[in-house]
Amino acid sequence: MRDVLPWREPVPLDGTMGEPRARGRFGEYGGRYAPESLVEVCREVEEEFREAWADPGFRGALARLLAVHAGRPTPLTPVRRLSQELGVQLYLKREDLTHTGSHKINNVLGQALLATRMGRRRLIAETGAGQHGVAAATAAALLGLEATVFMGERDIERQALNVFRMRMLGAEVVPVTTGSRTLKDATSEAMRHWVGATGDSHYCIGSVVGPDPYPWMVREFQRIIGDEARGQCAAELRTGVPDYVVACVGGGSNAAGTFAGFADTPARLVGVEAEGGAGAARGRLGVLHGCRSLFLQDDDGQITQAHSIAAGLDYPGVGPEHAHLRDLGRARYVTVTDDEAIGAAVRLARSEGIVPALESAHALAWVIRAAGGGDLPAGSTVLMTLSGRGDKDVSTLKELL
Template sequence: MGGPPARGRFGEYGGRYAPESLVEACREVGEAFREAWADPGFRGALARLLAVHAGRPTPLTPALRLSEELGVRLYLKREDLTHTGSHKINNVLGQALLATRMGRRRLIAETGAGQHGVATATAAALLGLEATVFMGERDIERQALNVFRMRMLGAEVVPVTTGSRTLKDATSEAMRHWVGATGDSHYCIGSVVGPDPYPWMVRELQRVIGDEARAQCAAELRTGVPDHVVACVGGGSNAAGTFAGFADTPARLVGVEAEGGAGAARGRLGVLHGCRSLFLQDGDGQITQAHSIAAGLDYPGVGPEHAHLRDLGRARYVTVTDDEAVRAAVRLARTEGIVPALESAHALAWVIRAADDGDLPAGSTVLMTLSGRGDKDVSTLKELL
């Protein structure tokens, strides 16, 4: 999990399966990012924005009461405390700075839970850019708060009415729109998916999570490294960023997917949205519809680096049901005073289950990335509780 992968490949996964009209645009983004990432001026400008605008570094919070109940030492990496309320701002500030460096005046984005859309609208407002966000009609209905936030920030929110009307279709529409707008627009992909260079670029912009957590664990833990590092996985950006900080340690990496969107756990080799990875498919090889109570996990595949880590055995991928995630969200709220996003609650649900059934031995240290806060999910939770 270091530098850019050769030919954009993570083992047999990745690549650039894009329409001819987007191949050159992707190549330009890749070259621009490599130059920017090697430029101390760009890195310094991003670090300053992450500090003074996004609120980094985020704290490492010991979950004291829940740890006592579970018999493990659970630490939460608090991405919910960033400006806009999730890890998405880390990636978007980097891509927005890159867009201005490339002379682009507009950001295009897709969003499921709305957090990436809010982050994109926020960065665009901050840097004086336009923003167009594609969002599935179904997600617009269940994430009304974030839709209002995007529009208040000045972004255009485009409803997507095709297919499942969720994240997969929003991504498809955003990519189609970019075909006719490459001259003045930058496509700000929200996860470690899509054609090269996006899986690597987004991981590098999110590795601030893992790098910070690694240093914080070194100061907090007697061993310096947790036994387990856990994060939820849809496309997989918060997990990729977290895992990057611990890839060269003995820590066991665990990615937690939604039961109805388990690309890494149950997917088969295929191509979608410009990259070769693991996707849910029917017997004819057609991409099937994912389902999750968490809109950000409602995606039928996983980023190519996660597929590669699975094959290598370096990371383990498990699934959690909607009911388990809801129960975990309530339990964290009532033991630690933290209402997590339903996406993050999936990761916590696995920690709870694994501690209860002995998959996490008593006394284990667990670092879990709390990727976002639960404000956006209050309406969903209210209907269920």
């Protein structure tokens, strides 16, 4: 299968992936489409985040937590056997090696520190694959906060291990039984709950979606992935910068954090979506969960159901900054099927001894396909963010293999 969008020449743009414009806009996307009761709360979050991000004390406290609790920096791993098979030089940014097993901890520790700074005593979170929920429960336990995590009933069934981890960490896991019973509906329920709990609770959104300032704030907390990788590539690669930078995209937080480190370089940025959740590749302009972006919709403008074997990619849209990067031609967004992702996960496990999350396996599947189909020229250097480990997906894979 061919990718949906053709290549455009990557042109580094000054200001790309900097602060959004007024009212949280990335081009025509973004904004603050929230109930009136949440608009003022979002303004407060923005003000507090700006102050905290400019405060060396806050930044220092976060850096220490990321180092001593989350285990940063994560390594850049050359995958030598698979690279030889594919005819490219593939390097993995190993977010699977963080505490809790995914990139989600980077954002959650930042937001949990912000919540304590704002005097909030409880975190509200949504989760699909469960990794953001586990990270939220972990940060809450670490900082003495309560945590309430909304999760679709279908995802609770397929991510039982992470549900147990959240409850063991002391979080309340609330099953969501409406709609598709997946990530979209968990997000909707979490936002509804937040309306009545703004006094003592902070909504810790897990991706670069939602009303301003969340897409920008989450990207800044995840920027550490790209910043670390940029320095590691400078030391490891002869050219200093990889030819391609690749990451999976649901809402898009690990990709946004990775891309932020390379947006001002000649590297080609590639976001890989699930075939059944291709908001950037096939979405239309709309509003969902507080922001204007690209979403899967029917002819009447109703949001349609997404599908992916990877619960974290089972979302019918994409963060507004990704939509903007797509329009600029700065990033390309492609799709991968369930079967391709499963095959990539098995191939990485058997060639390199690494079992990836099925979300990350989508990014790898595109690399494999592109190397075989000529989209990745022989000898290209490729940086791919391995956003999470595959423990949570073992039961799913066991049924299919």
